[in-house]
Amino acid sequence: MIRIATDIGGTFTDIVLDDNGRLSTLKVLTTPEAPERAVVEGVARILAAAAIAPGAVGLFLHGTTLATNAVIERRGARTALVATAGFEDTVEIGREHRYDQYNLYLERPAPLVPPALRFGVAERVDVDGGVATPLVEAEIARIVAQVEQAGAQSVAVCLLHSYANPAHERRLGAALAARLPGVSVSLSCDISPVIGEFERSSTTCANAYVQPAVAAYLGRMETALAAAGIAAPILVMLSEGALASVAAAARFPVRLVESGPAGGAMLAAAVARRIGCERLLSFDMGGTTAKICLIEDGRPQFETMFEADRIYRFRKGSGLPLRIPVVDLVEIGAGGGSIARTDAALRLHVGPESAGSVPGPAAYGRGGTRPTVTDADLLLGRIVPERFAGGAIRLDRGHAARAAAEAVGAPLGLPPPADAAAIAELVEENMAGAARTHGAEKGRDLAAYTLLAFGGAAGLHAAPMAARLGIAEIIVPPNAGVGSAVGFLVAPAAFSIRRTVFAPLAALDQGTTDTLWREMAAEARAIVATAGAAQAPAAASAGGVESWAVDLRYAGQGTDITIPLDRAAWWASGEPLAAHLARLFEAEYVRRFARERTNVAIEITAWSLTLELPQPEAERLLDAPAAGAGHAAPSLRPLYDLASDRVEQAMMRERGSLRAGETITGPALIVEDHTSVLVPRGWSAHADAAGFLVLRRAGGATEARP
DSSP states (O other): OOEEOOOEOSSSEEEEEEEEEEEEEEEEEEOOTOOOOHHHHHHHHHHTTTTTTTEEEEEEEESSSHHHHHTTOSSSOEEEEEEEOOHHHOOOOOEEEEEESSOOTOOOOOOOSSGGGEEEEEEOOOTOOOEEEEOEEEEEHHHHHHHHHHTTTEEEEETTTTTTTTHHHHHHHHHHHOOTSSSSSHHHHHHSSSSSSSHHHHHHHHHHHHHHHHHHHHHHHHHHHHHHHHOOOOEEEOOSEEEHEEEEEESSGGGGGTHHHHHHHHHHHHHHHHOOOSSSEEEEEESSOOEEEEEETEEEEEOEEEEEEETTTTOOTTSSSEEEEOOEEEESOOOOEEEEEEEETTTEEEEHHHHHHHTTOOEEEEEESSSSSHHHHHHHHSSSGGGGGGGTTOOOHHHHHHHHIIIHHHHHTOOOTHHHHHHHHHHHHHEEEEEEHHHHHHHOOOGGHHHHHHTHHHHHHHHOOOOHHOOEEEEEEEEEHHHHHHHHHHEEEEEEEEEEEEEEGGGOHHHHHHHHHHHHHHHHHHHEEEEEEEEEEEEEEEHHEEEEEEEEEEETTTTOEEEOOOOHHHHHHHHHHHHHHHHHHHHHHHHHHSSSSSOOOOOEEEEEEEEEOOHHHHHGGGGGBBBBBOOOOOOEEEEEEETEEEEEEEEEEEEOOOOTTTEEESSSSEEEEEEEEETTTTTTEEEEESSSSSEEEOOOOOOOOO
């Protein structure tokens, strides 16, 4: 099957063509005003270059930042919230928690729904699902009329305890859909049917807020591709690292907030399995942001909560909570387009503001006047101008030098290229600091990990960042410059479902649990079926792989522990389910907290299911070199060394010319289309038999790889 993967970033849109295992890659500037335009134009170019007819494409994979940007920039639909009377302002009250205890100027992100568009409905469902106050037809008619009069384009319905009994929400949703056919309706019992009124309301509002824009965008994408002769099914990357159909993405657009970064995590997980690496630190640096993710035993870590639009990037609690399954990663404003500036106190800052694709870095010559990381890399000799973005963008060194001198050099008294070096060093320390914080929060020693570098700018900063973290080995996969898009090609069709079931574990009823399992599995299969049939029909017909988990806690505690449940192992043990889960939970509790609790009841709070349809032989793509890789002769080029503060002659090699097992000693620059890899003094690099580039630091203790 011929497949195309496209990843829209803040600066570049990456395109990968998979012609039955032979990859072609392309980077084009993102068109923010109409993101689908860059996609369609780029796809036409890559197909023409490969002499492939549009009609031959069998599958189209896509990742987008549209949902995230709509929330951050507040460019979503005019959204109304319908809540149980008395709970309309839950989205603003939150948990009354100060995420920064002593900050007198504490800010919170504004709710997506203003007070004038919040409506209370007279009804009440209790915690057990019983109806305390019935929902009458007159009340439904009143609410529908209010929503219509308010001119809402989308509606979020979030009633108290609808996770236990969704009947009232479904009646309201049906009435809204019937009376207001042009208005999108999101029900919390579909979007986030879990306990926690604030988080559930926030998640449902976010879904409603971005739904019209995402649905319209995906519709335009389908239309534009069809007009270009591509009638292939379209699958969209979700934040949990799974591919879903356009219908599922349009229904749950809130689950697209980490679409592109999730593709990078899937690439990293596949690489870890391919090379047999148990501990991998994924480092994805593009034009706008850098993403860091821990990969252990061939899988990324996952979370059930994500915060969007944080006031303070590293301050938990300062953003809008979204209770969705998401790859656990940290994302910071450190990319090639991150802008450098000095403040009134003559402190240098790099990011999070980005020059994006318009106007772009100063070196682009498109109107940008402020220096960026890309400008600094160009001035330091790390970027070969004629090879940048595959030669599609010509960089102007003069523009970059003037921007760096005016914004950094003059205020700080730094001559060139020390002004550019300051920018590079600060962004590398920012990324290393974010990685340290993430590792500390997870209780991990990052020095024991191997760094996987991909994304257009990662290879230029991977070695300096790794040195700061004490990491001695770096892996750069083939086609690293478009790594997230390659990640789409190796990702499975999958979907995760979570249901609140609040009860004492001792009172667990097996019959009720079996019914719940069947309902969750049926819902997951219905959502995954379309994506699975398009991606891998054989795997779809086999039914997929179910991964179950349960959230448990001791009575009186507010934090759950997620316990994976191997149902086959449980069945083989012969234990009652409650006893089996209690044993697993108690063992995990002791492992985490080094203490035992006795004579305390255990509560079950939720069940989770991930249904996955693995893609057969997906990892074979990881070894595929880019089509048309060059074989230019070695040459020398000036490269600024930050450690010695001098310019020295470095070896420049084309990655495609490296023979398996050949070793290069730094300083060196290894170039390819869409990225370059810096090998500083004290590091060496060699290409292994599978095409991976392996960098090692002198004196670093690493396990040798072939």
